[in-house]
Amino acid sequence: MARELMKGNEAVAEAAVRAGVEAYFGYPITPQTELLEYMSRRMPELGRAFVQAESELGAINMVYGAACTGKRVMSSSSSPGVSLMLEGISYIAGTEIPMVMVDVMRGGPGLGNIAPAQADYNQMVHGGGHGDYRPIVLAPASVQESVDLTVLAFDLADKYRSVAVVLTDGSLGQMMEPCELPPMQPLKTSFPEWSVTGSEGRERRSLSSINLDPSMQEEMNFRLMRRWQEVEANEVRYKEYFMDDAQFVVTGFGSSGRVALTAVRAARAEGIKVGLIRPITVNPFPIKVYAEIVKKVEGILVVEMNAGQMLEDVLAATKYQTPIEFFARMGGIVPFPDEVLNEIHRMVKGPLTTEGHPRDRWLNRTAHKK
């Protein structure tokens, strides 16, 4: 199939269309707007629903309603907009209905700026909305992966009656790369037994996130967590580079993962035995992969575009058994590969320790930048 040169945001939109999304609700925000704009043209063309809502709150609650029909629905936004949607996302999770959310992260906190960042890892991976729920979170690192993971997000959301998030950033959203788009999938014609599709001729169904009886609520909490165990058992995805003989490892997700790849290649060219692990599902996190490499490597460098959010998951997965170092740029700054290469050199030179916190060491080293 022919490759097309597409902007990340538009590629996600077209991938969603081809995955059979039947309703899109959103509100413009940079650096995500091209996605909404593309949908505003493409959805009506196909006779599907597009609504630019009056606000993010309006949009997410329209998603909530539409998701109750069992059809494929989505929204997209960027950091501050996603914050506004979190109440609705929690309700959707609490109602156990599928939806796909795309978060094109930008610099923050607060209004921040419109440059690429990864500071909403915790917001997406570790909750955000209230209550015990676990969204599936997929982190692409290229336009092609943005396409593939958008399609996967719809499949996983349906399979696990879950919120599935495609977590990208301004850089991935704005850049153009060649990609192969999937074939157009036929729209769903049969709907799950829980979906509200009009009750004529059958018993009435009702969907809600309200459980006034705590024991009923607890039952639902157990159900969600048992379903999450299935997700953890079946859906972990990651990509490895140069890991066969690696003595050291760099790890990062999305944009920082691909910047790290350039640095790792440069280090390899110098004869340094360093590999790269790039988690593709950041939730479920590839815990076992990190637990395994602890036995094989002398040190791990975590690279992020936030102050060490995934770092905590790596520390938990490796149980402080191997030295971990941390490097990040924040506030909308994408690290250059040479900055990561310097950190690889520093790690290889040592000394390394499992004492103290990698974030503290990083902050102390970068004190001169005050």
Place this chain on the structure above:
Amino acid sequence: MQTEIIIAGFGGQGVLFAGQLLAYAGMDEGKNVTWIPSYGPEMRGGTANCTVIVSDEEIGSPLVRNPSAVIAMNRPSLDKYEDQVKPGGVLVVNASIVDRPVNRTDIKVVEVDANGIAEKLGDKRMTNMVLLGALLANLPVLPQAAIEKALKGHLPERHHKLLPKNYEALSEGAKHKAK
């Protein structure tokens, strides 16, 4: 093998389009490519730039500190990027509006009266194509024919009447070799 090109200038000079054209041509030649614009609260007449990477392998970072080549379409772009070009790299300067000489001696410098040439061809909007032609004549990244093919393949049909002028602009630019 990886080649990185930064194209920079004023908004409206065709900076982003010239970069996209390179990316299309690279893709059509079977290469891996990335195109990433500077984006921000930009305004008409402000500065714009994009980075294009053409590579034989999976591309890591879409941004580079030291590109293989730079096209500086105006003075602020030359001031910003002159020092960043890799030693031995190529710097193409739009000499029509850049009012200072290039200081670096360890790179290939190509000065082109691109506005003048474009105006002679009858359309000032061809400035970017003249400079792109000059770049390709000095940087072995893609043949000019690949750019011409990409123009034809990806420009909407209604603009196809402009193709011969664009080809001519590329060829005029290509006459400029680094000193």
